[in-house]
Amino acid sequence: MTEQTSAPVLSDTPRTRHRRLREQGSLNRADLDAVLAAGFVCHLGVVVDGSPMVVPTVYGVDGNTLYLHGSVAGRSMVASPQDVVCVTVTHVDGLVLARSVFEHGVNYRSAMIYGVPRAVTDPKEKLTGLRVLTEHIAPGQWEYARQPSRKELAATALLALSLAEASVKLRSGPPEDGDGSDAALGLWAGVLPLHSAWGSPEPDPALAGGIPVPAHLAALARKRARGRDVQG
Amino acid sequence: MTEQTSAPVLSDTPRTRHRRLREQGSLNRADLDAVLAAGFVCHLGVVVDGSPMVVPTVYGVDGNTLYLHGSVAGRSMVASPQDVVCVTVTHVDGLVLARSVFEHGVNYRSAMIYGVPRAVTDPKEKLTGLRVLTEHIAPGQWEYARQPSRKELAATALLALSLAEASVKLRSGPPEDGDGSDAALGLWAGVLPLHSAWGSPEPDPALAGGIPVPAHLAALARKRARGRDVQG
Numbered sequence: 001m002t003e004q005t006s007a008p009v010l011s012d013t014p015r016t017r018h019r020r021l022r023e024q025g026s027l028n029r030a031d032l033d034a035v036l037a038a039g040f041v042c043h044l045g046v047v048v049d050g051s052p053m054v055v056p057t058v059y060g061v062d063g064n065t066l067y068l069h070g071s072v073a074g075r076s077m078v079a080s081p082q083d084v085v086c087v088t089v090t091h092v093d094g095l096v097l098a099r100s101v102f103e104h105g106v107n108y109r110s111a112m113i114y115g116v117p118r119a120v121t122d123p124k125e126k127l128t129g130l131r132v133l134t135e136h137i138a139p140g141q142w143e144y145a146r147q148p149s150r151k152e153l154a155a156t157a158l159l160a161l162s163l164a165e166a167s168v169k170l171r172s173g174p175p176e177d178g179d180g181s182d183a184a185l186g187l188w189a190g191v192l193p194l195h196s197a198w199g200s201p202e203p204d205p206a207l208a209g210g211i212p213v214p215a216h217l218a219a220l221a222r223k224r225a226r227g228r229d230v231q232g
Numbered sequence: 233m234t235e236q237t238s239a240p241v242l243s244d245t246p247r248t249r250h251r252r253l254r255e256q257g258s259l260n261r262a263d264l265d266a267v268l269a270a271g272f273v274c275h276l277g278v279v280v281d282g283s284p285m286v287v288p289t290v291y292g293v294d295g296n297t298l299y300l301h302g303s304v305a306g307r308s309m310v311a312s313p314q315d316v317v318c319v320t321v322t323h324v325d326g327l328v329l330a331r332s333v334f335e336h337g338v339n340y341r342s343a344m345i346y347g348v349p350r351a352v353t354d355p356k357e358k359l360t361g362l363r364v365l366t367e368h369i370a371p372g373q374w375e376y377a378r379q380p381s382r383k384e385l386a387a388t389a390l391l392a393l394s395l396a397e398a399s400v401k402l403r404s405g406p407p408e409d410g411d412g413s414d415a416a417l418g419l420w421a422g423v424l425p426l427h428s429a430w431g432s433p434e435p436d437p438a439l440a441g442g443i444p445v446p447a448h449l450a451a452l453a454r455k456r457a458r459g460r461d462v463q464g
Contacts, residue, residue: 114283134336
C-alpha cells in the first residue's frame with residue numbers, strides 16, 4: 001500500500017497494457033511526469049475520416065491536465081471534438097549496437113496518453129493554459145513577453161487532455177547479447193548515446209541594438225536539454 | 233517543366249494539402265528526402281478499434297520505399313493490414329521567442345507520409361529491408377554485425393510503405409513580430425536553437441577487453457547528428 005501511495009498507478013486499460021517483453025513498461029505516474037518534463041513537443045494522433053493523422057505540436061503540463069497547442073491540427077480537432085486522441089512523447093537516448101543485428105535497438109523514453117480532449121474556450125482558462133504551456137517550454141517567458149490580447153486569445157486553439165489514461169515505455173542500458181553465443185564473435189557492442197542541447201541564443205536580426213538576452217533565457221540556454229549531459 | 237523535373241512534386245491530396253499559412257509547406261521530393269535522411273525514429277499512427285495509436289519506431293529509406301520496424305506496433309499491424317497509416321518524422325530545431333506570446337513558435341522540419349503499409353514476409357526482401365534500415369541508422373553496421381538467422385528473420389516484423397503520398401512542413405528563421413508595433417517594446421527576441429549530437433560510444437560492460445570501437449561507429453559518433461552544428 002505504501003508503495004502504491006508513493007508511486008501512483010495509472011489506469012491499466014487494454015490500450016495501455018504493454019504487449020512486448022523486451023522493453024520496460026511503466027504505469028507509474030512519476031515516470032510519466034519525468035518523460036513529459038523532459039520535452040515540449042509531442043505527436044498528436046487523431047482519426048480523420050477513418051484514417052490516422054499524426055501531427056507534432058507543443059504541450060505543457062498542469063497537474064493532471066496536458067495542454068496542447070491545437071492549431072496545427074485545427075482541421076481534425078474541429079471535425080471530431082468527441083473522439084479519442086493519442087498523444088505520444090518520445091525521447092531518443094541512444095542506439096543499442098549489439099553483436100547481432102537482431103538485438104539492435106534504441107534506448108528511449110516514451111509516454112502515450114489516451115483521452116478525449118476538451119477544446120478550451122473560456123478566455124480565463126485559455127490564458128491559464130497558455131501560461132502553463134509557455135512556462136513549461138521557457139520558464140520566465142510568460143512574464144517577460146507581451147501576453148495575448150483578447151483577439152489573439154480568440155485566435156488561439158488550445159486543447160486540454162486528462163493524464164488519467166497513460167503509459168510509459170523505457171529502454172536503457174547496454175545490448176542484451178553479452179552473455180549469449182554471439183559474445184564469442186569478438187565484435188564491439190555498446191551504446192551510442194544521443195544528446196540534445198540548447199545552442200546559444202540567436203538574436204532576431206530586426207532587434208534594436210543593446211537589448212540583452214534576458215536572464216531566464218540565458219539560464220535556459222545553459223541548461224542541458226532534456227536533462228542529459230552534452231558531448232560536442 | 234525543368235523546375236518540375238529537378239524538384240519532383242509529391243502527390244497533392246486533401247490529406248497532404250497544407251491548411252495553415254504561417255508554416256511553409258512543401259511537396260518537393262528533395263525536402264522529404266532531407267527530412268527522412270536527418271533522422272531514424274518516426275511516429276507511426278494507426279487506427280485500432282476506431283481510436284488512434286501513435287508509436288515510435290525506427291525506419292530506413294530505399295528509393296520510394298520506407299521500411300519500418302513493425303514489432304512495436306505488432307498488435308495494430310496484425311489487426312488491420314489493409315488500413316492507411318500516417319508516419320510522421322519531426323526534427324525540432326529551436327524555440328522561436330517573439331516579443332509577444334502569440335508569435336511564439338518552434339522551428340522544425342516535419343514529414344508526414346500516408347499509405348497502406350505492406351507487411352514484408354518474403355525472407356529475401358525482409359533481409360534487404362533490414363539492411364536498408366540498419367544502414368540508414370548506422371552505416372557499416374550491417375556488414376560488421378552478425379546478420380539475422382532464418383529464425384530471427386521470421387521473428388522480425390517489417391513494414392514497407394510507399395513515399396508517394398507525403399508532405400513536408402518547415403519553419404525556420406527568427407520570429408515574425410520584428411516589424412510590428414511590438415518591436416517598440418524593447419524586448420529581446422530571437423531563436424534558441426536545439427541541437428542533437430551523438431556522444432562517445434559506451435562499451436557494453438560485458439565486452440571482453442581489447443575490442444576497439446569499429447571505424448564506422450567512431451565515424452558516426454564524430455558526425456554531427458541530424459546535420460546540425462553542436463554547441464555544448
